[in-house]
Amino acid sequence: MNDQLQLPTKKRWKVRYSVLLVLWLCWLFSFLDRMVITIALPFIGEDLNLNATSQGLLLSMFFAGYALFQIPGGMLSDKFGFRRVVSVAVVWWSIFTSLTGMIFSYPLMLLLRFVFGLGEACLPGGSYKAIATYFPSKQRGTATGIQSTVNTLGPALAAVVAAAIIGLFGWRVVFIVMGIPGLFIGIYIWLKFKDNPKDHPKIQMSELKELEEDEKGEDQSKTKPSVSFKELLKKPILWQMSLIWFFFDITFWGFTSWLPSYLINEKGLSLMDTGLYSALPYLVGTVAIVLGGYISDKGKGNRKWVFIPNALAGGIALFFMFQSSSLTMVILFQCLAAFFMFLAQGGFWALVVDSFPARIMASGSATVNCFGSIAGFISPFLMGYMIETSGSYNSSFIMMIIALAIASLVAITIKGKPKDETIKLSPELEV
Template sequence: MNDQLQEQPKKKWKVRYSVLLVLWLCWLFSFLDRMVITIALPFIGEDLNLNTTAQGLLLSMFFAGYALFQIPGGMLSDKFGFRRVVSVAIIWWSIFTSLTGFIFSYPLLLLLRFVFGLGEACLPGGSYKAIATYFPSKQRGTATGIQSTVNTLGPALAAITAAAIIGVFGWRVVFIVMGIPGLAIGIYIWLKFKDNPKDHPKMTKEELAELDEDVEEKASKKKKSDVSFKELLKKPILWQMALIWFFFDITFWGFTSWLPSYLINEKGLSLMDTGIFSALPYLVGTVAIVLGGYISDKVKVNRKWVFIPNALAGGVALYFMLQASSLTMVIVCQCLAAFFMFMAQGGFWALVVDSLPAKIMASGSATVNCFGSIAGFISPFLMGYMIQTSGSYNSSFIMMILALVVAALIALSISGKSKEETVTLSSELGAEAQ
């Protein structure tokens, strides 16, 4: 009896949970490393004498590299395995994060942000491939939602941490410090991760059986082996998801990149208050993004209905934020906007991960994420230009609202399928390959 009691805790914690935890840390530091610049931006602009357009370009250069290497990075993970690609990627971008603190030239800073983006571009495809490899289909939405909490916690922690460090040591020190933890994580992944769950020394027979018993995986196992990335590119649903993510990220990266500057310049907040109030929407979003993934698993056959209403509600909240006259209402509306947008995001990536074949998950998800990266390049720079030319944030807010509406309309065009039909894209591809 005592032996049974001792064995129970071991059964509850599975290898896939450890994999998810480390992937979560990778994403956390990827967001910390890329987002501290949004708090540092006014000080970088003052130090280097940059207008808002130049500051916007500095934000966008990361996404230029990030977008350029998304698909190649995903293809590398499919070919060589996510372990090697993700470990090298995090070490790469961590080095360039620290180097940012030593740059005194604007052109060199632009180049460094571009190269930094190249490294982070390998993470999305590799991490989604890891989830598709280690998690059965019924848990992928929840796993993706948990991983995606870094989309909220990352900016929140970056805002508070950067504000505290910048207030005492200046903006350069925050970059130097942030690059250090990623080096240790990258080495750990290289030494401990396995691309095939069967090769992992701590993988139990029960956990392997769960993967083998995955109904969708088992039903389409033979078909998936014939699916290629070239065939995937012919499927309309891939481009629908890519366009949805493009327009959604126009809003997400515009909101994330310029919120601190908006609070400082438009609402007159101090540096520390800006750090705290910038963090609030993302703390709220942490709950929302997990909830979105969880609900998506519950309504699996029509995951798009988690995305559509929440994306539209996020646009409504942004409109009221723009119209709000008091600081209290601004904070409330920005938290509501974040809640609905992150709920939509949790549902969306659950749809992506469950729709794409595991064999080419990295390439497929990287293609979708690439469009978001392109949006990340366009949005901060375009918003900076709009702010400079108009002298206000009004036009940029309208752009963000319209982008969410367009994303919801495109999601509406994705056809739902009944339980009797095969839901996944992989089975559709396999049917064509027969």
């Protein structure tokens, strides 16, 4: 018979999901490696005889290196491909994570945290470039939201794991142990990843077709362009997003860096209770950040409106948190603050990834993230100084609330839909 039954084709695991999974692991360990110091900080301060300002500077030195190499790291990924850059970066920072536990000198530890930050700086641009390369536009918000769950799970796991290891073996062992997994992840990326989806041996034709259709929809040239970094710097949306992320990260890194110390010093919690309660807001945020990316995909033309109201709601929750005398209410409001802030963050990075073309995604996203890194340098150190001089955490909380309000005001200035704001290269840049 000529007519044959057409059996349904079996749904296969797509290559882009594997890429996202490995990127997720990279981000997870990047956050674990950088965040365990927030739990260890009181013990490092006691061991090395450091005041609050010196402890804040120790937190900030990571961000000095992280900010300095963000844009160069993104440009390297655009030029040489994300595979090589990300794999070397993961191995680099993993080595310096382990070395942190072997340092007995404060100046040397400051230097090591700076060099550690240089390595992690290459990850953001490279990972966002990978998402823009392997995922069609319609799924980039959700993919970015899933990847960004490490922004919540990382601190949560760091709080619990670090508290347990420090309680049993001391603060040095936790750094030595945390550096090991990244070595294997970096080697895997070098051996298995491909910069061009067409070169991946397991890529499906249906995936390539989606990407090709997406490229046509974005009116991209089939020839390889020569992209000028100056062209990128002329686009208003780049600076709008950079300012939004700067002020948002003033709050995020202030909240993340000093929350454990706040619970120990202000609320009198034990080490293990601090680990547990510090983890709660990030577990809540894990759901929120994926939800933010998903909602942003559903209302693609209005991605900024996922960010604005939730950032403001996060600031309101922070206000009630530091005004509360009851530990129960403090925990409740810190979870609410985290929920709204991470919901806003999921929407924001969906906007970023959907606004820059894939070929300059690493440079564009790295520039935005660079401003967040500068905020990460300023915020922990400034909060430490404010806490030491004022004798309380109140003024530092007010600073975080104001920063969220400013980020929301800047977000309002973004006009049009993401596709209207997407960077378009001038004709003379096409070859």
